[in-house]
Amino acid sequence: MKRIAIMGGNFSGIVVANKLAKRLRWSVAKGDVEIALFDRSPKYLIHAMLPLITFGSMSERYAVGDKAELLDSRIKYFFGKSGEVVNVDLANRTLTLADGSKYSYDYLVIASGADYVPEEVPGLLKDYHTYYTLEGALELRNILQGFNKGTIVELFVEPPIKCPIAPLKFGLMLDDYLRDRGVRGNVDVMLLYPTDHLHAQPEVNKLGKILLEERGVKYIFNFSVSEIRPEEKVVISDKGEKIKYDLLITIPPHRGAKAIRDSGIGDPYGFVPCDRYTLQYRKGKTKYDEVYVIGDATALEVAKAASVAHYQSDVVVENLVHDIAGEGSQVRYKGETICPMLTDLYTQHGRGRAWLPWWDYKVNELTFITTRFGWWFIRAFYLSLPLTMRGLA
Ligand SMILES: Cc1cc2nc3c(=O)[nH]c(=O)nc-3n(C[C@H](O)[C@H](O)[C@H](O)COP(=O)(O)OP(=O)(O)OC[C@H]3O[C@@H](n4cnc5c(N)ncnc54)[C@H](O)[C@@H]3O)c2cc1C
Numbered sequence: 001m002k003r004i005a006i007m008g009g010n011f012s013g014i015v016v017a018n019k020l021a022k023r024l025r026w027s028v029a030k031g032d033v034e035i036a037l038f039d040r041s042p043k044y045l046i047h048a049m050l051p052l053i054t055f056g057s058m059s060e061r062y063a064v065g066d067k068a069e070l071l072d073s074r075i076k077y078f079f080g081k082s083g084e085v086v087n088v089d090l091a092n093r094t095l096t097l098a099d100g101s102k103y104s105y106d107y108l109v110i111a112s113g114a115d116y117v118p119e120e121v122p123g124l125l126k127d128y129h130t131y132y133t134l135e136g137a138l139e140l141r142n143i144l145q146g147f148n149k150g151t152i153v154e155l156f157v158e159p160p161i162k163c164p165i166a167p168l169k170f171g172l173m174l175d176d177y178l179r180d181r182g183v184r185g186n187v188d189v190m191l192l193y194p195t196d197h198l199h200a201q202p203e204v205n206k207l208g209k210i211l212l213e214e215r216g217v218k219y220i221f222n223f224s225v226s227e228i229r230p231e232e233k234v235v236i237s238d239k240g241e242k243i244k245y246d247l248l249i250t251i252p253p254h255r256g257a258k259a260i261r262d263s264g265i266g267d268p269y270g271f272v273p274c275d276r277y278t279l280q281y282r283k284g285k286t287k288y289d290e291v292y293v294i295g296d297a298t299a300l301e302v303a304k305a306a307s308v309a310h311y312q313s314d315v316v317v318e319n320l321v322h323d324i325a326g327e328g329s330q331v332r333y334k335g336e337t338i339c340p341m342l343t344d345l346y347t348q349h350g351r352g353r354a355w356l357p358w359w360d361y362k363v364n365e366l367t368f369i370t371t372r373f374g375w376w377f378i379r380a381f382y383l384s385l386p387l388t389m390r391g392l393a
Contacts, residue, residue: 002033002324005095005105007085008112008257009039009077011046011389012295012309014070016109018391019317021072027325028074036103037077038095040084042067045134046385047162048306048340051170054131054140055177055345062383063134070389085112088263090281090288106290107320110272110281112257113296114162114304120253121157123228130250131170132162143247144177149186150246155235157225157253158194160271162296162304165339165357167191167251168198168208173345175215180347189216192223192235192243203366204341204357211343254304256297271299276361277332279315290323292316307338310388335361340378343370354378 004020006013017037027033044067052058071077084098088110095103116132118124129143130136152174156167171191178184191198191212198208198219212219226238228248235243255261256270265283266272273283274293281291294316295309302308315333322328338358346352354374357366387393 001031002027002106003104004033004035004107004109004320004324005103006035006037006109006111007088007095007259008110008295008297009037009067009071009083010044010111010113011306011385012113012297012313013037013039013109013111014044014067014389015310015313015391016111016294016316017075017077018070018072018389019313020320021074022391023317023321024325025074033324035075036105037071037075038083038085038097038103039067039077039079040098042079044070044386044389046306046382047132048382048385050131050134050137051166051173051342052379052382053134054137054144054170055173056141056145057345058379058382060134060138065386070386072391085257085259086262088259088265090263090265090291093290107323108288108291109316109320110260110291110293110297111295111309112260114160114254114271115257116252117255118250118252121225121228121250123230124250124252127228127230127233127248128250128252129248130252132251140249144174147187147247148181148183151188151190151244152247152249153190153192153235153243153245155192155223155225155248155250156194157251160269160304161251161254163339164303165199165204165341167193168204168212169340169342170249171217171219172211172215172343175217176345176347176350180345180349189218190243190245191217191219192225193219193221194224196221199339201339201357201359201364201366203364203368204339207368254296256299260297267299269299272297273299276300276302276335278319278330279312279333280319292320302335303337303339305337305339306385306388307340308336310393311336335359340381341370342375342378344375346375352376
């Protein structure tokens with residue numbers, strides 16, 4: 001029997017598991033293949049909805065649910081201590097779980113995403129508000145409902161982050177939200193970026209700047225934060241620049257999963273190096289062809305986005321089916337990326353508009369048209385993500 005282990009089961013892990021279960025259904029039925037998914041949590045979270053939840057534009061009930069309900073019945077799954085991987089031994093093809101048990105695999109899919117480490121920014125935990133978690137989005141929703149006057153600073157600490165377009169779209173929607181509440185005249189909005197651009201795609205960067213400037217949203221580039229002083233309500237850069245705030249909204253630094261860092265198989269940030277086309281594990285001269293990496297867990301230069309993971313899932317699944325069943329052919333990930341860009345919030349006064357930039361390793365010429373159709377399309381896309389996770393798209 002061939003055993004496929006999937007480490008991490010949120011968006012990427014669930015999509016891969018479900019697609020594999022369908023493609024390899026006869027092999028699973030005959031007992032030739034086992035598909036096992038490991039995750040510390042039994043609940044899924046659709047992060048893409050978090051900005052809309054923060055602005056009260058989507059209910060949180062669409063964003064969370066039971067993973068077991070999405071998983072094909074042919075998949076074995078383990079949650080809690082028996083699903084939490086604490087060590088990955090690539091040389092011996094073995095996972096160690098938090099309950100002390102071990103799982104030996106023939107093939108491994110690493111889909112363990114990214115962890116947040118706000119504690120690495122001095123002072124941040126004493127004044128930490130973020131829309132990058134569900135709890136944070138719900139807390140911010142309450143705070144923003146009562147915020148009438150002062151300065152809101154959105155701090156992007158360092159790349160890479162999930163959805164690199166999120167700080168920009170959040171800034172634009174925040175402007176609309178405050179206008180709709182009739183308090184924008186009393187509230188300054190400022191974005192602090194560690195980079196010299198709003199987005200690595202030049203067209204997104206160019207148009208993002210135009211939109212922010214049109215709306216009077218300020219932004220500062222190359223802002224490398226060294227410290228937060230909550231008692232003074234200031235953010236301090238490594239050059240000594242001080243930015244005052246009344247409300248600080250932070251996108252925390254990201255790291256690869258702790259188990260990846262502890263096992264020493266990632267890059268210095270704990271993200272997992274792999275071939276940019278085949279997604280097979282590659283670290284310097286070390287190669288493990290039976291190990292695939294997908295989604296936010298990869299150290300690839302592509303965006304950490306569910307759309308990326310969706311494209312990558314077909315590559316991982318096709319190649320695993322090829323490796324195991326000798327069917328089909330090997331396929332390559334070409335860098336396909338979609339970053340949904342919500343430019344205007346739908347409110348009593350706002351129209352709701354969005355744009356769907358797409359690019360890959362070779363093509364990066366984007367034509368900018370933000371439309372009302374885009375807004376409804378992206379909402380529908382978000383709401384259909386559980387179907388995508390079931391492997392139906
Ligand atoms: C605010 C925000 C907005 C976004 N907007 C969009 C958008 O509009 N469009 C888009 O495409 N993407 C968007 N994204 C990005 C998208 O949510 C992520 O790319 C996607 O969640 C990646 O899925 P993943 O499964 O690779 O990683 P994750 O969702 O991080 O899941 C990783 C899983 O691994 C598990 N895990 C970790 N360590 C272990 C361990 N040791 N043992 C077992 N399990 C473990 C975790 O519990 C988790 O379930 C957004 C993200 C955020 C935060």
